Amino acid sequence: xxxxxxxxxxxxxxxxxxxxxxxxxxxxxxxxxxxxxxxxxxxxxxxxxxxxxxxxxxxxxxxxxxxxxxxxxxxxxxxxxxxxxxxxxxxxxxxxxxxxxxxxxxxxxxxxxxxxxxxxxxxxxxxxxxxxxxxxxxxxxxxxxxxxxxxxxxxxxxxxxxxxxxxxxxxxxxxxxxxxxxxxxxxxxxxxxxxxxxxxxxxxxxxxxxxxxxxxxxxxxxxxxxxxxxxxxxxxxxxxxxxxxxxxxxxxxxxxxxxxxxxxxxxxxxxxxxxxxxxxxxxxxxxxxxxxxxxxxxxxxxxxxxxx
Numbered sequence: 001x002x003x004x005x006x007x008x009x010x011x012x013x014x015x016x017x018x019x020x021x022x023x024x025x026x027x028x029x030x031x032x033x034x035x036x037x038x039x040x041x042x043x044x045x046x047x048x049x050x051x052x053x054x055x056x057x058x059x060x061x062x063x064x065x066x067x068x069x070x071x072x073x074x075x076x077x078x079x080x081x082x083x084x085x086x087x088x089x090x091x092x093x094x095x096x097x098x099x100x101x102x103x104x105x106x107x108x109x110x111x112x113x114x115x116x117x118x119x120x121x122x123x124x125x126x127x128x129x130x131x132x133x134x135x136x137x138x139x140x141x142x143x144x145x146x147x148x149x150x151x152x153x154x155x156x157x158x159x160x161x162x163x164x165x166x167x168x169x170x171x172x173x174x175x176x177x178x179x180x181x182x183x184x185x186x187x188x189x190x191x192x193x194x195x196x197x198x199x200x201x202x203x204x205x206x207x208x209x210x211x212x213x214x215x216x217x218x219x220x221x222x223x224x225x226x227x228x229x230x231x232x233x234x235x236x237x238x239x240x241x242x243x244x245x246x247x248x249x250x251x252x253x254x255x256x257x258x259x260x261x262x263x264x265x266x267x268x269x270x271x272x273x274x275x276x277x278x279x280x281x282x283x284x285x286x287x288x289x290x291x292x293x294x295x296x297x298x299x300x301x302x303x304x305x306x307x308x
Contacts, residue, residue, distance in 0.1 A: 003071050006083060009127065009136060009178055010065065013055040018047050018125040020169075021104060022118035022144065025192060032096055032194040034103035037116045039167065050169055051123070054138075057171050064172065074184065076199060076236030076286075084184040086193075092202070092236070093182065096193040114165050119143050120192065121169070129178075137177040140170050141188040196233075203232035210285065213247045216272040217265045225278035234286040242285050260284050 022037040041047055058064045067081060074084040074092070088097045104122070123138040146168040152159035174188040182189070190196060207226045216222045225231075246253045250268065257264050262280045263271040272278050282288070 003065070003068060003083070006068075006071060006176070006183065007059060007065055008129065009176070010055055010058040012127040012129070013125070013136075013138075014048070014052045016125045016127050018051055018123050020047060021107060021122050021124065022113065022116050023100075023103070023120040023122055023139070024117050025100070025120060025194075027194065027197075032099065032197070034100045035116075036103045036107040036122075037113055037118070038107045038109060039113060039121075047123075051125075054171060054173070068185075071183065074236065076233035078187055078233075080186070084189070086182050086184070088180045088182065092195055092198040093193040096198075097182070100192075113167075114145065118145065134179050135177070138173045139175040139177070139189075139192060140172065141174045141191055142170065144168055144170075199236050200227070200232045202238070203227050203235040206235050206238045206285075210243060210281075213243060215243075215246050215253070215270055216278075216281070217267070217269040218272040221275075222272035222278055222281075225272070225275045226282050228275075229279075231279065231282050234282055234288050237287050239285060239287050242287075246285075256284060 020039040020041065022039060024035045024037075026033065056063070068083050069081045071083045071085055074086045074090075086093050088094060104124070108116075120139055120141045121144045122140075125136050126133050127136050128134070144167050146166050147164070148162060148166065151162050153162040172185075174184070174186055175192055176183045176185065182193070184190070204227065207223055210216060210226070211219050211222060246256070254264075254268075256262070257270070260280050260283075262284070263274065263277050265271050270277070270281055272281070
């Protein structure tokens with residue numbers, strides 16, 4: 001879906017009915033779990049008016065959508081002017097999405113809604129896109145409850161302190177689900193799906209693949225250095241073809257080592273005893289290292305994608 005399609009989605013928000021749910025997402029015993037709670041707003045047209053304001057906030061000239069340059073597949077990068085899309089079938093979110101959808105279909109309605117430990121909320125609707133009724137879910141990743149400190153309510157005679165907790169809807173969204181695709185408008189979306197845990201798992205698996213291919217000298221240090229710092233998220237865009245070519249083509253490996261300043265041992269293996277050298281290996285294999293066409297120098301890039 002292009003940025004124009006996202007614009008089309010937001011321009012149609014006020015054309016359907018919406019329901020509201022609270023979401024509680026958290027990790028329990030190393031497993032990510034979700035609960036949902038339905039919310040009923042009895043004030044006539046309150047949700048409809050809010051949706052209309054949200055639509056305008058995103059679609060007006062110089063609105064919230066104007067800050068984004070494009071929609072791109074999620075690759076672990078964190079560019080603020082890109083909306084990242086992930087299909088529900090992606091191994092990064094498939095398990096989490098299934099659990100989240102199940103929670104929304106089977107909400108927990110026990111107890112007072114004010115006592116529900118929500119850390120997100122979702123507005124759910126169905127809009128008409130190209131003649132097809134399409135499911136849209138708007139997630140905001142923050143507790144929707146608010147106690148207004150130092151606020152006073154009029155009781156008909158004077159003002160008094162208001163200790164009440166309010167349900168506050170924000171004028172922005174962090175994640176939009178359209179049909180079977182999630183769109184991350186910022187990195188709060190990673191929290192909803194616990195993506196950090198997923199890309200760390202990918203990192204561990206790919207690190208072992210690199211070691212198994214016999215191109216690094218020190219397995220223990222490579223495991224430590226390759227999985228530290230910001231490296232794990234880089235492995236989302238790991239390039240299997242680059243690894244294969246490194247193993248099978250010695251000339252290519254030597255040429256890349258020279259271009260990217262990757263030190264090698266006398267035996268012709270990448271020296272993984274040095275942290276910075278390991279970082280260079282990771283950047284190259286995860287498409288975060290490229291050659292500047294102007295001066296032929298190696299440069300680190302946030303992400304790579306087809307130009308045209």
